[in-house]
Amino acid sequence: MKLRAPVVTLAAVVVLGAGLLAVNLAATPTSGTPAAARPIVAAAAPATTAAPEPAPPPVVAEKVWAGRSTGREVTVAIAVKGGRAVAYVCDGKKVEAWLQGTLTGDQLALTGPNGARIDGTASEATASGTIAADGRSWPYTAKGVQAPEGLYEGRADVRGVATRIGWIVVGGTQTGLRRSGGVVAPAPVLDAANPGGVVVDGSPVTVRSGTELVAS
Amino acid sequence: MGRSGILFALAAGAAVAVGLGVYGRLHEPTFFAVNVAGFSSGLAAKAWLASGAVGLALVQLVTALAMYGRLPGVTAPSWAGPVHRWSGRLAVLLTVPVALHCLYALGFQYGQPRVLVHSLLGCLFYGTFVAKMLALTRPGAPRWSLPVLGGVLFTALVALWLTSSVWFFATTGLTF
Structure with a gap:
């Protein structure tokens, strides 16, 4: 029996670690951290590669657009690279959201937590479409920018x-x-x-x- | 039996160490983990839990030296074994919430020497722990195996503590 004790110790450590990991996994999606948004990229990537007909290539390989909603309610910036997109929407006061998605052909489609969405049409010079965040939506236009913008x-x-x-x-x-x-x-x-x-x-x-x- | 047993224990430990490192590297850090109640911040909780583990590790060192007759003039009392086992169990259980926060919220990082050393030692510590627990269950394991594995565990834990808790207390003060 004595020789079993170390195995029990080992098992106790594994059980404690697994329990804490489960608590963390259960708590993380409500925290609004990017972990909640990660699966969207993971799910989106196979969808584009496994499509029955090849998706049109993105119109630009690598670009950042920045601009505002037409009523200047929110500011938006979208970065794309190799067909994947990340965007941030922010009003500078209380509304903000990080979104992830794709650029397929000239179509932007991004989603974020709590129903945040950005759709739009992109070219080298501009991106424009609709932002939804915080239960509202606005049309936006953004222009292609270079650092430091x-x-x-x-x-x-x-x-x-x-x-x-x-x-x-x-x-x-x-x-x-x-x-x-x-x-x-x-x-x-x-x-x-x-x-x-x-x-x-x-x-x-x-x-x-x-x-x-x-x-x- | 003896040789294959210790080889099995060492191989399992190595697999755990490498596995933890790979998980820490591949898993996207969440920068978030459930906090331990009663402390001002997650880092303070980690620093104190790790300090508790190091305190128990000192008990480990002394009881182990006594059991191996390396304390001059001291014959190991009958309670040395149980104290060694239970302080060890408690110590490793204290490290689990700390390590989980490291792995889950921060991941394997190598940006600074302190962080790289800490990440590597964290993997080594749990790998060695697994190897030692498995070696204990192999009656034919070589005599050197337990002192060596225990020594590595103690050294790794103290170094982990120096690169985290001591660093934390030195930069933010003794915060609870």
């Missing part, structure tokens, strides 16, 4: 709490919000010339921008 994402672990920041830089203005533990707060100022210098509550922020944000 574009889309920025910051991530930080502020004393164990996941913090994700989005910024859209377009037309000389920054629109952004940060979210940590489900709470939305104003974004710190981003110096696009030195994106690595952003600090939130003493924690350094890892900033990525533009097409880097598109999962390869």
